[in-house]
Amino acid sequence: MxxxxxxxxxxxxxxxxxxxxxxxxxxxxxxxxxxxSDSSNKELYGKNLTDKIICLSxxxxxxxxxxxxxxxxKLGIAPKAMLFSQQIDSLAAAGLIVAxxxxxxxxxxxxxxxxxxxxSMNNGIQVLIREDGTVEIQ
Amino acid sequence: xxxxxxxxxxxxxxxRATLExxxxxxxxxxxxxxxxxxxxxRAEKLVDIEGDGHFVIPWCTPGVAPSLEMLDELAxxxxxxxxxxxxxxxxxxxxxxxxxxxxxEEKIEEMYQDQNRYDERMLQLGLRDWEAYTCxxxxxxxxxxxxxxxxxxxxxxxCAVFANSVxxxxxxxxxxxxxxLVNIVGKTPLVDLLTDEGRRASWLIEVKxxxxxxxxxxGAAIGARVVxxxxxxxxxxxxxxxxxxxxxxxxxxxxxxxxxxxxxxxLFHVENITPExxxxxxxxxxxxxxxxxxxxxxxxxxxxxxxxxxxESEAEPEKCFIGCPHLSMNQLTWWVNKIDKALQSRGKxxxxxxxxxxxxxxxxxxxxxxxxxxxRLIKAGVKLSASCSETIxxxxxxxxxxxxxNSNKLRAYTSARFFPDEELLEILVTGEVKxxx
Numbered sequence: 001m002x003x004x005x006x007x008x009x010x011x012x013x014x015x016x017x018x019x020x021x022x023x024x025x026x027x028x029x030x031x032x033x034x035x036x037s038d039s040s041n042k043e044l045y046g047k048n049l050t051d052k053i054i055c056l057s058x059x060x061x062x063x064x065x066x067x068x069x070x071x072x073x074k075l076g077i078a079p080k081a082m083l084f085s086q087q088i089d090s091l092a093a094a095g096l097i098v099a100x101x102x103x104x105x106x107x108x109x110x111x112x113x114x115x116x117x118x119x120s121m122n123n124g125i126q127v128l129i130r131e132d133g134t135v136e137i138q
Numbered sequence: 139x140x141x142x143x144x145x146x147x148x149x150x151x152x153x154r155a156t157l158e159x160x161x162x163x164x165x166x167x168x169x170x171x172x173x174x175x176x177x178x179x180r181a182e183k184l185v186d187i188e189g190d191g192h193f194v195i196p197w198c199t200p201g202v203a204p205s206l207e208m209l210d211e212l213a214x215x216x217x218x219x220x221x222x223x224x225x226x227x228x229x230x231x232x233x234x235x236x237x238x239x240x241x242x243e244e245k246i247e248e249m250y251q252d253q254n255r256y257d258e259r260m261l262q263l264g265l266r267d268w269e270a271y272t273c274x275x276x277x278x279x280x281x282x283x284x285x286x287x288x289x290x291x292x293x294x295x296x297c298a299v300f301a302n303s304v305x306x307x308x309x310x311x312x313x314x315x316x317x318x319l320v321n322i323v324g325k326t327p328l329v330d331l332l333t334d335e336g337r338r339a340s341w342l343i344e345v346k347x348x349x350x351x352x353x354x355x356x357g358a359a360i361g362a363r364v365v366x367x368x369x370x371x372x373x374x375x376x377x378x379x380x381x382x383x384x385x386x387x388x389x390x391x392x393x394x395x396x397x398x399x400x401x402x403x404x405l406f407h408v409e410n411i412t413p414e415x416x417x418x419x420x421x422x423x424x425x426x427x428x429x430x431x432x433x434x435x436x437x438x439x440x441x442x443x444x445x446x447x448x449x450e451s452e453a454e455p456e457k458c459f460i461g462c463p464h465l466s467m468n469q470l471t472w473w474v475n476k477i478d479k480a481l482q483s484r485g486k487x488x489x490x491x492x493x494x495x496x497x498x499x500x501x502x503x504x505x506x507x508x509x510x511x512x513x514r515l516i517k518a519g520v521k522l523s524a525s526c527s528e529t530i531x532x533x534x535x536x537x538x539x540x541x542x543x544n545s546n547k548l549r550a551y552t553s554a555r556f557f558p559d560e561e562l563l564e565i566l567v568t569g570e571v572k573x574x575x
Contacts, residue, residue, distance in 0.1 A: 001178050016365050016402060020202075021551055027201030028534060039445060040400075040550065058366060060402040062551070063194045063293040064202045066313025071201035089366060089402060090330070093178035094313030101171050102208055102315070111178075 001088060002100055003131045004108035007138070008053040008080045010125040013043045014118065016060030019095065022049065023068050026077060034077040053081040053129070055121040059092040069095035073103040081108035081129055085118035110135070147176045148183045153325070164215035165322075172323045175316060181327030187291050189284040189307070190266070191223030192275050193317040194294040197529060198229075198256035199249050204315045206252055209259040212322070219264030220324030224275040224282045226294050227464060227496070227526040229253055235523040237457070237492050238530065245533040263318065271524070272498030274391070274464040276300060279500040286413055291326040293317035295398035296391070296463050296547065302405040304382065304390050306413035308332045311404040331404050337368065337414065339407055339422050342429045345373030347437070352558040353389045354546035355437045357396025363430050366402035370423050372409045380410045384468040395463050399547045447553035449538030458566055459527035459554060461496030462545035467504070470497055472559075474511050477518050480567045488519040490569030491542065499524040528552060542566075 018038045025037035036044040059065060072078040082096065088111040096109045110133050117135070126138040149157070156169040176184055195203045229250045230236055233243050261268070266282075273294055275282035284290050286306035292298045293312040301307040310331050312320060320326045330336040341364045345351065360369055378386045390408065397403035407415040407422055414422060460473065473495060481487065495515075497505070502524050506512050515522070527543070530536050531552040541554040542562060549556035557565060565571055 018550075023201070024532070024551065025534070025537075027199075027532070039447060058402065060361075060365060061295070061399060063295045063298065063311055063317070064314050066293065066315045066317070067195065067200075067202050067204065068314075070205070070315065074200065074205075087180065088178055090175075090179060090310050091313045091402070093175055094316030097171060097174050097178065098313075098315045098319075101167065101174070102204075 001093070001111055002096060002106050002109040003133060004081070004106050005129065005131045006080050006108055007126065007128045008051060010055055010121050010127055011044065011047060011049065011052045011123055012055045012118070012121045013041060014057065015041050015043060016058055017041070017054065017056045018061035019059050019065035019068050019092070020062040023072055027068070027071050031075060031077060034072060049079050050077045052079050053083060053127055054079045055083045055085070055118055057085050057118060058089045063091060065091050066095040066098060069099035069107065070103040073099045073105045073107065078105070078107050081110070083113055083117070083135065084111035085113050085115055087112050145173065145177060147173060147181055149173065153184060162215055164211055165217060168212070168217065168319050168322055171316070171319050172325065175320070176327035179327050179329045181329045183328050184325035185289060185328045185332065187220055187289055187321060187324050187326055189288045189290045190221045190282050191219055191290065191317065191321045192225070192282055192292045192294060192297050193223055194226050194314045195318065196225035196228060196271055197250065198252045199532060202314065203256070204318065206256060206259070209256065209263070213259050213262045217263065217322050219318070219321040221321070222264050222266040223321060224266055224270040224272065224280065225260065226271065226273045228271045228524055230523070230525040230530050232523055232525055235521045236494060236525070236530070237521065242530070242533055242535050245535055249533065264321070269499040272464050272500070273297060273526070274466060274498055276305065277466055277498060277501065279467070279504055280498055289326070289332060291317060291320045296395035299394040299398045299404055299406065300391055302331055303394055303407065303412050304387065311402065337405055338424050339368045339370035340424050340427050341367050341369040342423060342427055343369045343371045344429065344431045345371060346431055346433045348434055350374070350377035351434070351437055353393035354396045354556070355441055355558070356432065357393035358400040358546050359432050359437060359440055360406070361397035361399065361401030361403050364401055364403060366404070368405050368407070369403065370407045370409065370415065370420065374408055375410045378411060382411065384466065386411065388466050388469050391463065391466070396546045399550045444549065444556060446555060447538065448540045448555065450540070453540040454569070455491050455540045455542050455565065455571060457539070458491050458493040458542040458562070459496065459548060460493060460544045462527050462543065462548040464501070465495060465497050467501055470495065470501065470505060471511070474515050476563055477520065477566070478514055480563055481518060484567060486567065487517065489566045491566050493520045493566055494523050494527070495520055496523050496525065496527055
């Protein structure tokens with residue numbers, strides 16, 4: 001959807017990713033990294049999301065999330081990529097596209113990677129994402 | 139620049155021309171954003187928006203709003219939404235009503251120093267009027283009430299789910315900023331909740347409780363279970379009746395807000411109550427749908443497992459925020475009467491805990507005219523605000539404070555501690571949270 005060639009470390013969540021709740025504590029000026037602030041997501045709570053490759057099924061929660069992505073891109077604390085096992089949801093699509101066209105930096109976004117993709121991903125794995133959308137475990 | 143030759147979405151000649159710059163470079167960029175959005179959602183085409191908007195971008199703070207630079211760019215190009223729009227509540231700058239400490243007030247002033255400029259831009263871009271700020275825009279006092287079948291493009295998850303489910307309008311769950319952009323174009327991707335097929339239910343939720351369950355807990359349970367799917371809910375009819383009366387509207391509004399917060403629910407059907415369920419019944423259920431029973435035990439477990447996120451878990455509560463989303467007149471009247479009765483029965487004049495109730499500006503004006511009720515509430519120590527309680531936490535200075543709330547939505551996004559209304563009322567009167575709560 002938003003192609004880019006990058007390498008990075010994986011973080012996985014099998015729950016819906018609440019973008020607003022996850023980044024809420026990191027939206028102020030001067031923040032150097034985004035630590036997940038969503039206490040309902042035990043897989044990611046407290047973990048550093050900056051420069052990570054986040055593997056998820058879909059995003060949930062507040063429609064405010066649309067603006068969150070523009071902000072984290074501007075602050076330089078955004079993840080490198082969002083890899084969706086399902087078709088991307090409207091909130092994530094809106095936010096990531098706006099961040100791309102109006103925020104000036106791309107968060108690589110690929111969707112419909114499949115359930116097996118998500119099952120094969122674990123925290124800490126290094127992956128390479130190519131421009132054509134293929135994802136290689138390093 | 140978008141590659142017009144490799145688009146899957148079908149565009150009209152006029153839409154293509156806009157993409158090629160026929161309406162200027164800024165509109166071209168807006169159109170590109172909307173078309174890419176439609177592509178990402180695999181929309182067949184864009185369709186016309188038919189009614190007023192409601193957006194989740196009332197504050198100038200970065201991270202929850204378009205940047206001022208972006209708004210300047212849009213306004214300078216002379217762009218405006220096709221129809222007027224309402225916005226979520228004002229920032230918490232009505233300090234007289236909030237009882238905040240000096241450091242929090244100073245932080246808020248700093249955060250919202252550009253709010254006036256932001257509000258002016260919103261008016262230029264199509265905001266209905268200076269007071270069109272509430273997360274409950276479909277109250278009669280506010281009047282943003284799209285008719286059944288009307289295509290709109292709303293954001294604010296609690297509003298989108300209400301518009302779809304209870305009003306029978308058709309909107310997708312639009313994200314912040316995209317809400318404004320699609321309404322400037324006047325078109326939205328034809329996907330999901332705008333289509334008959336997308337509005338069918340893939341979950342049958344059976345509510346099996348002894349009494350009418352708390353809507354905010356029920357909504358949270360449903361949302362967490364179905365996530366973004368459409369649930370068809372049965373088992374509420376014998377509690378609520380078949381009519382969409384004010385109590386039922388309030389119940390469904392609270393339930394929907396929680397569904398949308400704990401999941402990504404954009405539409406629910408309630409058997410015999412919501413318009414599409416009344417018309418189509420269980421024909422709305424997709425073949426092979428999933429099923430889930432939600433009972434008292436499940437709801438009690440959900441509530442019991444909510445962590446206490448106060449810095450000191452045993453602290454005396456200092457404050458209470460009621461109304462996220464904003465209360466309706468019916469809900470406000472409930473609190474007025476209940477507080478009055480509870481205080482009288484204990485021979486007290488005032489609540490033990492400083493309480494702020496959040497309502498729309500229109501409702502605030504209306505309520506102030508009922509001098510008797512208004513004075514009773516103020517005498518009890520309650521303040522009224524037309525702002526947003528959640529934004530107080532965005533200062534970063536409120537996290538961990540011993541705040542109570544009746545809102546499971548506020549609980550999800552902050553460290554406020556949620557209690558159902560009756561239980562919360564008891565705490566507000568006595569000042570005590572029971573140790574096993």
